[in-house]
Amino acid sequence: MTTLTEVQPLNSQEQATLTQLESVIQQDLQAFQRTGSALAEIRDGRLYRATHATFDAYLQERWGFTRQHAGRLIAAAEVAQVLEPIGFHPENERQAREAKGAAEIVKQLEPEQADTVARFIQASTGSEKPTTSQIKAVAEVVRAIDEHGMVDHPETGEPVPFTELPEPARMAVIRENVSTGTHERLQRQKNHVQESAMQAKSNGRGGWTDWFMDYVAQHLTPTQELRIVGKQDASGNPKVQALIVDTDTHATIAFGEPADWLKKAVLNLVEEVKA
Numbered sequence: 001m002t003t004l005t006e007v008q009p010l011n012s013q014e015q016a017t018l019t020q021l022e023s024v025i026q027q028d029l030q031a032f033q034r035t036g037s038a039l040a041e042i043r044d045g046r047l048y049r050a051t052h053a054t055f056d057a058y059l060q061e062r063w064g065f066t067r068q069h070a071g072r073l074i075a076a077a078e079v080a081q082v083l084e085p086i087g088f089h090p091e092n093e094r095q096a097r098e099a100k101g102a103a104e105i106v107k108q109l110e111p112e113q114a115d116t117v118a119r120f121i122q123a124s125t126g127s128e129k130p131t132t133s134q135i136k137a138v139a140e141v142v143r144a145i146d147e148h149g150m151v152d153h154p155e156t157g158e159p160v161p162f163t164e165l166p167e168p169a170r171m172a173v174i175r176e177n178v179s180t181g182t183h184e185r186l187q188r189q190k191n192h193v194q195e196s197a198m199q200a201k202s203n204g205r206g207g208w209t210d211w212f213m214d215y216v217a218q219h220l221t222p223t224q225e226l227r228i229v230g231k232q233d234a235s236g237n238p239k240v241q242a243l244i245v246d247t248d249t250h251a252t253i254a255f256g257e258p259a260d261w262l263k264k265a266v267l268n269l270v271e272e273v274k275a
Contacts (some may be wrong), residue, residue, distance in 0.1 A: 086117055120142075241257075
Protein backbone atom coordinates (compact mmCIF):
# COMPACT_ATOMS: atom_id res chain seq x y z
CA MET A 1 0.00 0.00 0.00
CA THR A 2 1.24 3.49 -0.80
CA THR A 3 2.17 5.50 2.31
CA LEU A 4 1.88 9.24 2.71
CA THR A 5 5.69 9.62 2.87
CA GLU A 6 6.03 8.11 -0.61
CA VAL A 7 3.60 10.36 -2.44
CA GLN A 8 4.52 13.47 -4.34
CA PRO A 9 3.50 16.54 -2.32
CA LEU A 10 1.24 19.21 -3.79
CA ASN A 11 2.92 22.19 -5.35
CA SER A 12 1.67 25.68 -4.53
CA GLN A 13 -0.67 25.80 -7.51
CA GLU A 14 -2.18 22.41 -6.71
CA GLN A 15 -2.63 23.38 -3.07
CA ALA A 16 -4.40 26.57 -4.07
CA THR A 17 -6.63 24.58 -6.44
CA LEU A 18 -7.46 22.08 -3.70
CA THR A 19 -8.35 24.87 -1.27
CA GLN A 20 -10.59 26.55 -3.83
CA LEU A 21 -12.35 23.31 -4.79
CA GLU A 22 -12.89 22.28 -1.18
CA SER A 23 -14.43 25.68 -0.45
CA VAL A 24 -17.02 24.97 -3.15
CA ILE A 25 -17.97 21.74 -1.42
CA GLN A 26 -17.88 23.27 2.06
CA GLN A 27 -19.96 26.34 1.24
CA ASP A 28 -22.73 24.66 -0.69
CA LEU A 29 -23.05 20.91 -0.35
CA GLN A 30 -26.54 21.14 -1.87
CA ALA A 31 -25.27 22.52 -5.18
CA PHE A 32 -24.80 19.08 -6.68
CA GLN A 33 -23.30 20.24 -9.96
CA ARG A 34 -20.54 22.36 -8.44
CA THR A 35 -19.93 19.75 -5.76
CA GLY A 36 -19.80 16.87 -8.24
CA SER A 37 -17.49 18.76 -10.59
CA ALA A 38 -15.19 19.70 -7.70
CA LEU A 39 -15.05 16.12 -6.47
CA ALA A 40 -14.28 14.84 -9.98
CA GLU A 41 -11.39 17.28 -10.35
CA ILE A 42 -9.97 16.35 -6.93
CA ARG A 43 -10.22 12.66 -7.84
CA ASP A 44 -8.75 12.99 -11.34
CA GLY A 45 -5.86 15.19 -10.19
CA ARG A 46 -5.27 13.10 -7.05
CA LEU A 47 -5.32 16.34 -5.10
CA TYR A 48 -6.13 14.40 -1.94
CA ARG A 49 -2.76 12.62 -1.93
CA ALA A 50 -0.96 14.90 0.56
CA THR A 51 -3.29 13.89 3.39
CA HIS A 52 -4.97 10.66 2.28
CA ALA A 53 -3.74 7.50 0.61
CA THR A 54 -6.94 6.95 -1.38
CA PHE A 55 -9.84 8.98 -2.73
CA ASP A 56 -12.24 6.80 -0.72
CA ALA A 57 -10.42 7.65 2.51
CA TYR A 58 -10.46 11.33 1.60
CA LEU A 59 -14.21 11.25 0.95
CA GLN A 60 -14.99 9.52 4.21
CA GLU A 61 -12.68 11.49 6.50
CA ARG A 62 -13.02 14.94 4.91
CA TRP A 63 -16.70 14.99 3.96
CA GLY A 64 -18.35 11.88 5.40
CA PHE A 65 -19.19 10.75 1.88
CA THR A 66 -19.32 7.15 0.68
CA ARG A 67 -17.86 6.28 -2.72
CA GLN A 68 -21.42 5.64 -3.97
CA HIS A 69 -22.69 9.06 -2.90
CA ALA A 70 -19.73 10.83 -4.44
CA GLY A 71 -20.20 8.80 -7.60
CA ARG A 72 -23.82 9.91 -7.85
CA LEU A 73 -22.84 13.55 -7.42
CA ILE A 74 -20.11 13.29 -10.05
CA ALA A 75 -22.39 11.49 -12.52
CA ALA A 76 -25.17 14.05 -11.99
CA ALA A 77 -22.72 16.91 -12.56
CA GLU A 78 -21.53 15.32 -15.80
CA VAL A 79 -25.11 14.96 -17.05
CA ALA A 80 -25.88 18.59 -16.22
CA GLN A 81 -22.73 19.75 -18.01
CA VAL A 82 -23.72 17.87 -21.17
CA LEU A 83 -27.34 19.05 -21.22
CA GLU A 84 -26.95 22.69 -20.18
CA PRO A 85 -26.01 23.83 -23.72
CA ILE A 86 -29.25 22.21 -24.91
CA GLY A 87 -31.23 24.27 -22.42
CA PHE A 88 -31.81 21.67 -19.71
CA HIS A 89 -30.92 22.82 -16.19
CA PRO A 90 -31.65 20.10 -13.60
CA GLU A 91 -32.66 21.45 -10.23
CA ASN A 92 -31.26 18.57 -8.18
CA GLU A 93 -29.13 15.46 -8.33
CA ARG A 94 -32.08 13.11 -8.82
CA GLN A 95 -33.42 15.08 -11.77
CA ALA A 96 -29.97 15.07 -13.36
CA ARG A 97 -29.51 11.32 -12.90
CA GLU A 98 -32.91 10.68 -14.51
CA ALA A 99 -31.67 12.59 -17.58
CA LYS A 100 -28.71 10.25 -18.09
CA GLY A 101 -30.30 8.61 -21.15
CA ALA A 102 -30.75 11.95 -22.91
CA ALA A 103 -27.21 12.97 -22.01
CA GLU A 104 -25.78 9.77 -23.49
CA ILE A 105 -27.40 10.57 -26.85
CA VAL A 106 -26.41 14.25 -26.79
CA LYS A 107 -22.78 13.28 -26.08
CA GLN A 108 -22.73 11.44 -29.40
CA LEU A 109 -23.68 14.57 -31.35
CA GLU A 110 -21.30 16.85 -33.16
CA PRO A 111 -21.31 20.49 -31.93
CA GLU A 112 -23.34 21.57 -34.98
CA GLN A 113 -25.89 18.84 -34.28
CA ALA A 114 -26.19 19.83 -30.64
CA ASP A 115 -26.73 23.43 -31.70
CA THR A 116 -29.51 22.31 -34.06
CA VAL A 117 -31.17 20.39 -31.22
CA ALA A 118 -31.01 23.43 -28.93
CA ARG A 119 -32.44 25.79 -31.56
CA PHE A 120 -35.24 23.41 -32.49
CA ILE A 121 -36.29 22.83 -28.88
CA GLN A 122 -36.34 26.56 -28.16
CA ALA A 123 -38.26 27.33 -31.36
CA SER A 124 -40.78 24.52 -31.04
CA THR A 125 -41.49 24.53 -27.32
CA GLY A 126 -40.68 28.10 -26.38
CA SER A 127 -39.70 26.66 -23.04
CA GLU A 128 -36.66 27.44 -20.96
CA LYS A 129 -37.05 24.04 -19.31
CA PRO A 130 -37.39 21.32 -21.94
CA THR A 131 -38.08 17.81 -20.68
CA THR A 132 -35.55 15.03 -21.05
CA SER A 133 -38.02 13.24 -23.34
CA GLN A 134 -38.05 16.24 -25.69
CA ILE A 135 -34.27 16.43 -25.72
CA LYS A 136 -33.88 12.71 -26.34
CA ALA A 137 -36.45 12.65 -29.15
CA VAL A 138 -34.97 15.62 -30.99
CA ALA A 139 -31.38 14.42 -30.53
CA GLU A 140 -32.26 11.00 -31.94
CA VAL A 141 -33.91 12.59 -34.98
CA VAL A 142 -31.05 15.00 -35.67
CA ARG A 143 -28.48 12.23 -35.40
CA ALA A 144 -30.48 9.92 -37.69
CA ILE A 145 -30.98 12.68 -40.29
CA ASP A 146 -27.27 13.47 -40.37
CA GLU A 147 -26.41 9.79 -40.73
CA HIS A 148 -28.63 9.46 -43.80
CA GLY A 149 -27.85 12.88 -45.25
CA MET A 150 -30.95 12.92 -47.47
CA VAL A 151 -34.47 13.84 -46.38
CA ASP A 152 -37.81 14.42 -48.08
CA HIS A 153 -38.38 18.10 -48.78
CA PRO A 154 -41.32 19.20 -46.59
CA GLU A 155 -43.02 20.93 -49.55
CA THR A 156 -42.12 18.90 -52.65
CA GLY A 157 -41.52 15.50 -51.10
CA GLU A 158 -38.37 15.12 -53.21
CA PRO A 159 -35.22 13.72 -51.58
CA VAL A 160 -32.72 16.51 -50.93
CA PRO A 161 -29.58 16.91 -48.78
CA PHE A 162 -30.63 18.08 -45.33
CA THR A 163 -27.77 20.59 -45.20
CA GLU A 164 -29.08 22.35 -48.34
CA LEU A 165 -32.48 23.10 -46.86
CA PRO A 166 -33.12 26.60 -45.50
CA GLU A 167 -33.50 26.89 -41.74
CA PRO A 168 -37.35 26.89 -41.69
CA ALA A 169 -37.43 23.75 -43.85
CA ARG A 170 -34.89 22.01 -41.60
CA MET A 171 -37.05 22.77 -38.58
CA ALA A 172 -40.11 21.42 -40.41
CA VAL A 173 -38.32 18.15 -41.24
CA ILE A 174 -37.19 17.70 -37.64
CA ARG A 175 -40.66 18.51 -36.34
CA GLU A 176 -42.29 15.91 -38.60
CA ASN A 177 -39.82 13.20 -37.59
CA VAL A 178 -40.07 14.02 -33.91
CA SER A 179 -43.87 13.85 -34.10
CA THR A 180 -43.72 10.47 -35.84
CA GLY A 181 -41.25 9.11 -33.31
CA THR A 182 -43.36 10.39 -30.41
CA HIS A 183 -46.43 8.65 -31.81
CA GLU A 184 -44.53 5.38 -32.15
CA ARG A 185 -43.23 5.63 -28.59
CA LEU A 186 -46.71 6.35 -27.24
CA GLN A 187 -48.03 3.34 -29.14
CA ARG A 188 -45.34 1.12 -27.64
CA GLN A 189 -46.19 2.46 -24.20
CA LYS A 190 -49.85 1.69 -24.84
CA ASN A 191 -48.95 -1.87 -25.81
CA HIS A 192 -46.93 -2.27 -22.62
CA VAL A 193 -49.89 -1.02 -20.56
CA GLN A 194 -52.15 -3.53 -22.29
CA GLU A 195 -49.71 -6.33 -21.60
CA SER A 196 -49.55 -5.32 -17.94
CA ALA A 197 -53.34 -5.33 -17.73
CA MET A 198 -53.42 -8.75 -19.36
CA GLN A 199 -50.97 -10.04 -16.78
CA ALA A 200 -53.05 -8.62 -13.92
CA LYS A 201 -56.15 -10.42 -15.20
CA SER A 202 -54.44 -13.71 -15.88
CA ASN A 203 -55.23 -16.94 -14.11
CA GLY A 204 -52.07 -16.88 -12.05
CA ARG A 205 -49.61 -18.12 -14.62
CA GLY A 206 -48.81 -14.59 -15.83
CA GLY A 207 -50.22 -12.69 -18.81
CA TRP A 208 -47.25 -13.38 -21.06
CA THR A 209 -47.45 -17.12 -20.42
CA ASP A 210 -51.20 -17.01 -21.16
CA TRP A 211 -50.42 -15.32 -24.47
CA PHE A 212 -47.80 -17.95 -25.24
CA MET A 213 -50.20 -20.86 -24.77
CA ASP A 214 -53.13 -19.07 -26.45
CA TYR A 215 -50.98 -18.30 -29.50
CA VAL A 216 -49.91 -21.93 -29.75
CA ALA A 217 -53.53 -23.07 -29.52
CA GLN A 218 -55.10 -20.52 -31.86
CA HIS A 219 -52.51 -19.50 -34.44
CA LEU A 220 -49.89 -22.16 -34.99
CA THR A 221 -50.30 -24.88 -37.60
CA PRO A 222 -49.18 -28.48 -36.94
CA THR A 223 -45.90 -27.74 -38.74
CA GLN A 224 -45.05 -24.63 -36.72
CA GLU A 225 -43.40 -24.25 -33.35
CA LEU A 226 -43.05 -21.37 -30.91
CA ARG A 227 -39.55 -21.69 -29.51
CA ILE A 228 -37.62 -20.12 -26.65
CA VAL A 229 -33.89 -20.13 -27.35
CA GLY A 230 -31.23 -19.27 -24.81
CA LYS A 231 -27.61 -18.60 -25.75
CA GLN A 232 -24.65 -16.31 -25.09
CA ASP A 233 -24.06 -13.18 -27.12
CA ALA A 234 -20.68 -12.16 -28.54
CA SER A 235 -19.64 -10.78 -25.15
CA GLY A 236 -20.59 -13.95 -23.29
CA ASN A 237 -23.76 -12.51 -21.76
CA PRO A 238 -26.81 -14.80 -21.52
CA LYS A 239 -29.64 -13.85 -23.86
CA VAL A 240 -33.03 -15.40 -24.59
CA GLN A 241 -35.13 -15.09 -27.75
CA ALA A 242 -38.66 -16.15 -28.69
CA LEU A 243 -39.37 -17.13 -32.28
CA ILE A 244 -41.83 -18.97 -34.47
CA VAL A 245 -40.34 -21.63 -36.74
CA ASP A 246 -41.68 -23.80 -39.57
CA THR A 247 -40.58 -27.33 -38.67
CA ASP A 248 -40.74 -28.57 -42.28
CA THR A 249 -38.64 -25.87 -43.92
CA HIS A 250 -36.78 -24.76 -40.75
CA ALA A 251 -37.57 -21.18 -41.79
CA THR A 252 -38.07 -18.54 -39.08
CA ILE A 253 -41.51 -17.00 -39.52
CA ALA A 254 -41.30 -14.35 -36.82
CA PHE A 255 -38.98 -13.47 -33.98
CA GLY A 256 -38.64 -10.96 -31.18
CA GLU A 257 -35.48 -9.10 -30.24
CA PRO A 258 -33.16 -10.98 -27.85
CA ALA A 259 -33.66 -10.03 -24.20
CA ASP A 260 -32.00 -10.44 -20.83
CA TRP A 261 -34.90 -12.35 -19.30
CA LEU A 262 -37.62 -14.75 -20.42
CA LYS A 263 -40.68 -12.53 -19.99
CA LYS A 264 -39.13 -9.71 -22.01
CA ALA A 265 -38.21 -12.13 -24.80
CA VAL A 266 -41.82 -13.30 -25.11
CA LEU A 267 -43.18 -9.73 -24.98
CA ASN A 268 -40.76 -8.76 -27.76
CA LEU A 269 -42.30 -11.50 -29.89
CA VAL A 270 -45.78 -10.27 -28.91
CA GLU A 271 -44.95 -6.82 -30.31
CA GLU A 272 -43.57 -8.36 -33.50
CA VAL A 273 -46.59 -10.54 -34.32
CA LYS A 274 -49.01 -7.73 -33.43
CA ALA A 275 -47.19 -5.40 -35.83
